[in-house]
Amino acid sequence: MADKTTVAPAEPRVTPKSAYHHGDLRAQLIAAVRDLVETHGPDGFSVAEAARxxxxxxxxxxxxxxxxxxxxxxxxxxxxxxxxxxxxSGAAAHATGSLEAVAAVGQAYVNFARAEPxxxxxxxxxxxxHENAPDLLKKGENCFGVVVEAAAACLELAPQHPDVQRRAYILWSFVHGHSFLTIDMKHKVASAEVDDWQYLMEVARAILGPVERTG
Amino acid sequence: MADKTTVAPAEPRVTPKSAYHHGDLRAQLIAAVRDLVETHGPDGFSVAEAARxxxxxxxxxxxxxxxxxxxxxxxxxxxxxxxxxxxxSGAAAHATGSLEAVAAVGQAYVNFARAEPxxxxxxxxxxxxHENAPDLLKKGENCFGVVVEAAAACLELAPQHPDVQRRAYILWSFVHGHSFLTIDMKHKVASAEVDDWQYLMEVARAILGPVERTG
DNA sequence: CAGCTAAAGTTAGCAATTCTTACATTCATT
DNA sequence: AATGAATGTAAGAATTGCTAACTTTAGCTG
Structure with a gap:
């Protein structure tokens, strides 16, 4: 029944020839819900309101x-x-292997959180x-992959290298936490957007800088 | 009206003489909701079920x-x-000013997230x-204060020192993000609890280690 | 082009939830 | 004991999630 709809068509036939009953409702509903979630909080959403x-x-x-x-x-x-x-695109805006590229990936992350908390x-x-959605898990890992790639290029190691994985994870944790803390309680220390870049570069330098082997 | 109830009595008269109508319902409701949130997710809670x-x-x-x-x-x-x-108590279990004390604060944080995701x-x-609850904000800042204190002792600087604040915030961001990522998608890299301490120590060392001035 | 099928929409309705209002009971103090 | 405030119940209005049954339209086929 509703099996194929689980994954989503991804491309809604772009332009339905002559506007079905509605057009393509699916995309419009998602847009409505996105807006509702944004304005009324993640729980302040209802299917009824979206349909309305x-x-x-x-x-x-x-x-x-x-x-x-x-x-x-x-x-x-x-x-x-x-x-x-x-x-x-954040990573692509800087030289491959540079700390700036790594920071830019984090900046994109934080920007997203700020723009659509x-x-x-x-x-x-x-x-x-999340449990029933392996595709979402994969997309999450793809995002992590961007961090890994940037870190790998920076360290001049293969992305599969455990050192790369570990450091990339640390970087991601920081950016993730910073994003949440920023939108949650906009802590004084991290209020201005200008600070982001400084933070990101400092952390990237601290984590990716001097390669010190552990264990 | 419902002003004094906002903060919660904290000690509910311990043992009401002969069981009011109910005893002390307030604490029991909170306990019920906590359990519901834990088992059925943050949205899978209802006042009706808690009352039931x-x-x-x-x-x-x-x-x-x-x-x-x-x-x-x-x-x-x-x-x-x-x-x-x-x-x-995590900080108190280690020598004041040690990196271990800092890591222990983070460990307590992560443990909490794991125990009650x-x-x-x-x-x-x-x-x-959060908006209408300044007391929650304050409690959040108090938690941050523990990190700041541990970092200040470690750096041998006053807690108010901007360098301390900044580094403490970075540490907190990492721990916060790590906690979320761990319970969210239990990423392979951060699956076992054993890894936590290694991570925490590595980050504490990287951030609090060699004091390099920025700007 | 008639006609069939399936997709996509509507109306009606059930069960559950949040929260309010009016009423009942019990505690605590005088 | 009697009264006032705190704490409970019962009943109901409004909203929501979701289902069932029906209708309309798109698109294909003979």
Missing amino acids: RAGVSSAAPYKHFKDRHEILRGVVSEAMDRLHAAMR GVFRLVFGLTEG | RAGVSSAAPYKHFKDRHEILRGVVSEAMDRLHAAMR GVFRLVFGLTEG
Whole structure:
């Protein structure tokens, strides 16, 4: 029944010839939910309100999504695609192997969190969506892969090297935590956007700088 | 009206003489909600279910809490007290000024997240509770204060020193991010608890180690 | 082009939830 | 004992998640 809809068509036929009943409701619902999550918080969202915004009845969404969680997963999936793209283009804006490239990946991450705190929180706060969604897990790992690649280039080691993996994870942890703390309680120390770059460079230098073997 | 109940009595008269109508419902509701949040996820909680578990009618909770958000805030407040205590006792278990003391604070943080992922997520994922709750903000800053103190002792500087603040924030970001990533997607790199200490020490060393002035 | 099928939408409705209002009970103090 | 405030219940309004049954339209086929 609703098996193929789980993964999402990804490309909604771009332009449906003559506007179905509605057009393509799926994308519009995801957009509406994204907006709701952003303005009213991750829990201040309802399928009914999303349907209302899309101009359809409250039962229509269930033709496209199994349940409310699947809609949220759709939002998360779309958001992760954008996050991934932002991270990649952040890295690409600097010389391969430079600390700046690493910092830029982190900056893209933080920028995303700042720009869409509600969605960001949803992406990483979704609990019951993650288990049944291997595609989301993979997208998460792809994002981590961008960090790994930048770190590997910086250390001039293979991405599979455990030292690279470990350091990349440390960097990711910092950026992830910084993003959350920033949007959560906008701590004084990390209030201004200007500070981000300084922080990111400092941490990248501290973690990737002098290679000291552990163990 | 519901002003004094915001902060919570903290000690509920210990043992009410002959069991009021109920005993002390407030603490029991918080406990029930904490359990629900832990088992069914942060969103899988309902006032009705909590009341059911406490053996009272579904309207009873509203005599103690203004609305469902205030109950959650109660859970968060209680959880932050425990987190704060754990962090302090973690630091106290090691020599003042040692890197181990810093790492132990982080370890306590991570342990909490692992032990109560649902509550942990609730504490830092609560959106509509934070604005109207300056006491929660303060408790959060108190937790940060533990990190600052440990870092200050380690660097032999005053806690107010900007260098201390900045480095403490970086450490906190890492631990915070690591905690989230661990419970979110239990990334392979950070699966075993044994790794925590190694990570924490490595980061503490990298951040607090050689004092290099920035700017 | 008629006609069939499946997709995509609607209306109606159930069960559950949040929160309010009005009422009942019990504690604690005088 | 009697009263006032705290604490509970019962009942109900509004909203939501989701299902069932029905209708419309798109797109294919003969």
